[in-house]
Amino acid sequence: MTDWRPSELVREILANLAARPLQSVGAALLAAAVLVGVGLSELSSATSIDATAAGLVASGSTTARIATTTGAALPAAACARLDGQHGIVAVGGIGAVTTVAAASSPSLGFPEAAAVGNLVGALSGGSSAPPGAGLVLSDELASQLGVVPGSYLDIGGRAVRVAAVAALGARDPFFGRLVLAPSAPVGTVQACYVQVATGEYASALPSLLGAFPGVSGLTISTVLPTTPGVPTPAADWAGRLSRFAWVAGGVVLGAVFLLASRARRHELAVYVVTGTRRTAVALLRPGEIDLVVSAGAVVALAWLGLFAVLGHGGWAPARAALVAVTRAALLAVATAPLGLAWMARRDLLTLLKERTS
Amino acid sequence: MTGALGRRGGRGVGADRGRPAAGPAPGAEGGARAPDAPLLVGTHLGHTYRGLASPVLADISLEVRARELVGVTGPSGSGKSTLLSALGLLLPPSAGRVVVRGEDAWASRSAARRLARECFAWILQNSACLEARTALENVAVALLCQGERRNASVVQAADALEAVGLGERLGAVAATLSGGEPQRVTVARALASGRPVVLADEPTGQIDPAGTDAVAAALRSCATAGRAVVVATHDPRVARRCDRVVELDTVALGRR
Structure with missing residues (x-):
C-alpha cells in the first residue's frame, strides 16, 4: 500500500x-x-x-475602616476629629442604614444612611456635600433612578434634592447602591472611614488606634487591599x-x-x-x-x-x-x-x- | 419483486468486436492467477436502498478482463451507477459477491478491501477535478497519492494529458476548462494512475457531441493501454466503442 x-x-x-x-x-x-x-x-x-x-492609590492610597467587633457604635465627633491629622486626607462616618424607595421607582429599594464628615471624600476621593444640601447618590444608583445632580427625588413623601453623584462603590461594593445624607458630626456612626495618603498608612495607624479611647473591640481594616481593582460586582x-x-x-x-x-x-x-x-x-x-x-x-x-x-x-x-x-x-x-x-x-x-x- | 431487473450476465453486444488479444495489464499481476483471468467479477449482484421497497439492482453478473471496454447501458434509474458503485466497492451490495483480482472483496477484512479499492480509477459524470488547480496538477495527484515524487509525477501527467489531446492545456486551471476537457482530464488521471480497473460513471452526461467523441476515444485508449474499463452510459456513441455492453432493464426505483 x-x-x-x-x-x-x-x-x-x-x-x-x-x-x-x-x-x-x-x-x-x-x-x-x-x-x-x-x-x-x-x-x-x-x-x-x-x-x-493605580487611580485609587494615587487618590489616597489606602482607605481604612474603623469599627468594633461587637457592632457597637463609634462617636461621630471622634471620627470627625481625625480630619487634618498627619497623613489623613479625608474622614467620614456612616450612620444607621434604612431602606427607602423613590416614588418614581417604588419597586427599587435602596439603603439610605447618614454621612458624617467627608465620607464621600473618604470613599471616592471627591468632596462631600455640606449637611442639608441634599443627598449624595452612588453613580450606579443615580443611573438606575435616572437622576443627575440638581434633580429632586420623592422619598417617602418628602422631596429631596440630589446634591451630588459620586463613585461611592469604587472602594467598597457595599456603597455602590447607597444614598448618603450628609449630616453634622453628632451622635454615633457605625463605622468611620479614613483615607490615608500614599505611604502614610503605617505612620497614621497610631492616630487611628488612639482616636476612640474607651471603645472596646476596635478593629481597623484597609478597604483597598481587599477589593483591588474590582470596584463593583458588575465590573x-x-x-x-x-x-x-x-x-x-x-x-x-x-x-x-x-x-x-x-x-x-x-x-x-x-x-x-x-x-x-x-x-x-x-x-x-x-x-x-x-x-x-x-x-x-x-x-x-x-x-x-x-x-x-x-x-x-x-x-x-x-x-x-x-x-x-x-x-x-x-x-x-x-x-x-x-x-x-x-x-x-x-x-x-x-x-x-x-x-x- | 417488481420486474426482472437487468439481464443475467448482460448482453454481449459487439462482444467479438475490437477486443484485442488478452495480455497482462499493468498492475494486474495476481500471483497464480491465469493471465486472462478476470480482474473484476460481480456475481448475482443486487441492491435495495434503505427506504425503498423494490431493489434497484437484481441478479446482475459481470466479468471484466484487462484490455476490455465494457459498457453498462439502460434508462435513467436502471441502476447503472449503483452497479458501478458496487463493483468499485463504494457500496456493499445487498446481494451477490464482488471479486477483485481473485479475492472476494466483501468477505475480506477491511484492510484487504482498502487494498482492493486501490485497483480502481474513477471517471465521474460531473468531472471530479480540483477546480482551483491546473489540469497538470489534477492528473499528477493520482501519482503523488501513490508515493511518487512531484517531478516524476508531472512528467507522467503531461504524457497522459497529451494522450487525451490536452497537451496544449497543461497549465489551464480546471475551473476554466470547457466542454469535455474536464472529463478528459479525469480520463488522463485514470490513465496516469496505472490502476488496473477504470470505472466511468456517465462520463459524457454533460458534454457536447465533439467532447463525447473525445472522451469515448480516451476511454478506448485506456483499454488499449491494458486496463479494464467499465463505463456506465446511455450515449450510443460511447456504447458503440465498447467491446461488450451490459444492458439494464427498467427498474422499480422510487417505489416505497
Whole structure:
C-alpha cells in the first residue's frame, strides 16, 4: 500500500493555498482580526484593573475602616476629629442604614444612611456635600433612578434634592447602591472611614488606634487591599467574562473554518476518489487551516506586542494578551478536524455530486 | 419483486468486436492467477436502498478482463451507477459477491478491501477535478497519492494529458476548462494512475457531441493501454466503442 510522501503532502497543502491567493490571504487576515480582538479584550481588562488600582492609590492610597467587633457604635465627633491629622486626607462616618424607595421607582429599594464628615471624600476621593444640601447618590444608583445632580427625588413623601453623584462603590461594593445624607458630626456612626495618603498608612495607624479611647473591640481594616481593582460586582463579572474571550475567539474562528471546509467538501472527495487515503485527506484541509491560523496569529501577536509595549499598559498586560491569543489560535486549530469528521459521515458519490447542486 | 431487473450476465453486444488479444495489464499481476483471468467479477449482484421497497439492482453478473471496454447501458434509474458503485466497492451490495483480482472483496477484512479499492480509477459524470488547480496538477495527484515524487509525477501527467489531446492545456486551471476537457482530464488521471480497473460513471452526461467523441476515444485508449474499463452510459456513441455492453432493464426505483 502506498501513500503520499510527507514532503509532497506539505507541498500539496501549500499549493492549495497558493491556488486561492485571495481566499488564503483573506482567511489569514480574518484570523488575525479575531485574534487581535481577543488580545485587545484581554489587554483592556488587564489595563483597566491596573488603572483602577493605580487611580485609587494615587487618590489616597489606602482607605481604612474603623469599627468594633461587637457592632457597637463609634462617636461621630471622634471620627470627625481625625480630619487634618498627619497623613489623613479625608474622614467620614456612616450612620444607621434604612431602606427607602423613590416614588418614581417604588419597586427599587435602596439603603439610605447618614454621612458624617467627608465620607464621600473618604470613599471616592471627591468632596462631600455640606449637611442639608441634599443627598449624595452612588453613580450606579443615580443611573438606575435616572437622576443627575440638581434633580429632586420623592422619598417617602418628602422631596429631596440630589446634591451630588459620586463613585461611592469604587472602594467598597457595599456603597455602590447607597444614598448618603450628609449630616453634622453628632451622635454615633457605625463605622468611620479614613483615607490615608500614599505611604502614610503605617505612620497614621497610631492616630487611628488612639482616636476612640474607651471603645472596646476596635478593629481597623484597609478597604483597598481587599477589593483591588474590582470596584463593583458588575465590573467583576465583566472582568471574569473577558478572561474567556479566547474561548469565544477560538470558537468563532473554528466555526468559520468549519463552514469553509464544508464548502470544500467536493474537493476533498476528489482527493479520495483519486486514490488519496482518508488519513492523508484528514491532514490536507486541517493543514491549510493550521497555516492560515498560524499566519494570522503571528500578525496578531506582533501587532498586540507592539501596541502594548508602546505605551498601552506595558509588558505585563501584553503577556496576558499574548497568552489569550495563543490559546484562541490553538483552539481554532484543534477544531479544524471537525470539518473532516463531518465529511466522513457522507458517502463519496454523494459528496462528488453535491458540486453541481 | 417488481420486474426482472437487468439481464443475467448482460448482453454481449459487439462482444467479438475490437477486443484485442488478452495480455497482462499493468498492475494486474495476481500471483497464480491465469493471465486472462478476470480482474473484476460481480456475481448475482443486487441492491435495495434503505427506504425503498423494490431493489434497484437484481441478479446482475459481470466479468471484466484487462484490455476490455465494457459498457453498462439502460434508462435513467436502471441502476447503472449503483452497479458501478458496487463493483468499485463504494457500496456493499445487498446481494451477490464482488471479486477483485481473485479475492472476494466483501468477505475480506477491511484492510484487504482498502487494498482492493486501490485497483480502481474513477471517471465521474460531473468531472471530479480540483477546480482551483491546473489540469497538470489534477492528473499528477493520482501519482503523488501513490508515493511518487512531484517531478516524476508531472512528467507522467503531461504524457497522459497529451494522450487525451490536452497537451496544449497543461497549465489551464480546471475551473476554466470547457466542454469535455474536464472529463478528459479525469480520463488522463485514470490513465496516469496505472490502476488496473477504470470505472466511468456517465462520463459524457454533460458534454457536447465533439467532447463525447473525445472522451469515448480516451476511454478506448485506456483499454488499449491494458486496463479494464467499465463505463456506465446511455450515449450510443460511447456504447458503440465498447467491446461488450451490459444492458439494464427498467427498474422499480422510487417505489416505497
